[in-house]
Amino acid sequence: MVSEPEYRRGRSVVSALHVHLVFVTKYRRGVLTDEMLTTCEQVMRSVCDDFGSRLVEFNGEGDHVHLLIEY
Incomplete structure (x- = not known):
């Protein structure tokens, strides 16, 4: 079963x-250490909260960080 995506609704969008x-x-x-990834x-x-967006997913390893942001 495919879940329906969450939509942001505005006045005309x-x-x-x-x-x-x-x-x-x-x-x-x-x-990047585990402590650094947690702080990051x-x-x-x-930062996402300040900009009115949402950090959906955060993953990282010693050499890179992935962020999925909904805005």
Whole structure:
């Protein structure tokens, strides 16, 4: 069963906009620790809240971070 996507509804617009961001370390070296990833997720959630968007998903490893943001 496919779930119905959540739509943002405005006065004259209906939208479901998402962006997938990937941040990569220089030379793809594994420099990000679990503590750094946890802090990064908290900061990104705060920034999304400030801009009126929502961080749907956050994943990361030692050399990159994936963010799925709904705005």
